[in-house]
Amino acid sequence: MFSGDADADLRQMADDPTFPHRDAARYAMRFRSSGDVADLVAVHDDPHPCGMTDVVFAMAGSKRTWLNWVPMPSEAISNIANEIGGRRARGEQLEVSGLGLSGAEPASAMTACRRIAGPVEIGIAEFAPPDIRTPVRPGRYAVWRYDGTEPLPARPAPSEAAVGLLREVAGEPWQSPLSGYVKAAPLGELPLDDLLGLLAHLPAPPDTPRWQHLARSTPTYWYRLMQPWVCLGILHHAKDEPWPTSTRREVLVDLAFGVEDWVTDAALFALVTAAYREPDLRPEVRQLVRARLDAVVAANRPVTIEESLAQLMIVTPGCRPDDRVLATAVLARAAQDDDEDEEPSPSPSPVAKRRWWRRGS
Structure with missing residues (x-):
């Protein structure tokens, strides 16, 4: 039923007029595109949850840190x-x-x-x-x-x-x-x-x-x-x-x-x-x-x-x-590359860079 390509499978579900969870598939596609967790929550909170919505949820998080695997x-x-x-x-x-x-x-x-x-x-x-x-x-x-x-x-x-x-x-x-x-x-x-x-x-x-x-x-x-x-x-x-x-x-x-x-x-x-x-x-x-x-x-x-x-x-x-x-x-x-002489960014992030962020063994 599934190709192993989460994006392609979700697109097929979203486009299938007979699929009962098209909205969940669309939310899953949006999450994979934007990373907005509200879309992933919407998949889980489908008004008619069943085993298939759990499958769609898993597809949404496929190959995503914590959703599918633990960081190295x-x-x-x-x-x-x-x-x-x-x-x-x-x-x-x-x-x-x-x-x-x-x-x-x-x-x-x-x-x-x-x-x-x-x-x-x-x-x-x-x-x-x-x-x-x-x-x-x-x-x-x-x-x-x-x-x-x-x-x-x-x-x-x-x-x-x-x-x-x-x-x-x-x-x-x-x-x-x-x-x-x-x-x-x-x-x-x-x-x-x-x-x-x-x-x-x-x-x-x-x-x-x-x-x-x-x-x-x-x-x-x-x-x-x-x-x-x-x-x-x-x-x-x-x-x-x-x-x-x-x-x-x-x-x-x-x-x-x-x-x-x-x-x-x-x-x-x-x-x-x-x-x-x-x-x-x-x-x-x-x-x-x-x-x-x-x-x-x-x-x-x-x-x-x-x-x-x-x-x-x-x-x-x-x-x-x-x-x-x-x-x-x-x-x-x-x-970022840990270069102490790196030019300062014109739009500094809200987290100051630590000069010793990376270190060797």
Whole structure:
């Protein structure tokens, strides 16, 4: 029925007078053209929802960050881990005893590196303010703690059953956040300690052809992908609890505003997914995503998750024009060449460029 070309398939649906969701297909086409999330929300809010509207929603988000795939790790330590892991997967005997970073990077990235490279010593030149080890807001739930410069899991290791279930559920990207939410339902049956333990202990990937292939190029990607899957599972935890006072809401908000980490945007992604499903949540979730993006933009140092947060802001239901302007400025800055002698723009963006935005390993 479908060609695999989302744009062509949506155009055919929109032009078919017998297709009952022509308006949804038109909204999907507009979203893919303009990126205005209001059009994507309109697809979801079709007055006659059914399985086909979910298909149209997935087509609208095809090959779009967060809607169809999780951003690739961008940290220096991740690049190093990919190099080490890839060379070993290709048969090279490579030993690494120590690494050095000019600045602190997320605990998940550091842990993923050690999962791939082994127990290497990682030296960090400085913890520039705001300190990556300090939560943005105090909260009850956390998955990381620090012993000096070393990130350590704040939760016990997950059970073997939890690890096996994660590998079964999270072996592939989602077609859309909506389908991902449905597929993650079994994870919601796990104890909360298991879910939090999965986020910090980062179990190894499934032994499947997909991950055997990625082991040769980007072995860190499994660790980046699995955490949003776990957070979608948290959305299913104790679903009978009213949202405003629910454990699932408290956990996800605490993680989103905890220490700066991959878990930050993973938790926010789950909240954005909840906002698509439940319109009453949209104003609060938009405020949460914007507040977290504001916090990283205000940091006068590199923030490796800033770009992914900006991409998430753009697909958050209720994203306002000022939200989009800020997020677009962040993405534009990330795409610029880091040339200290670059001529100033005649129309400066609302986000000042950081001269040390990119750094090597």
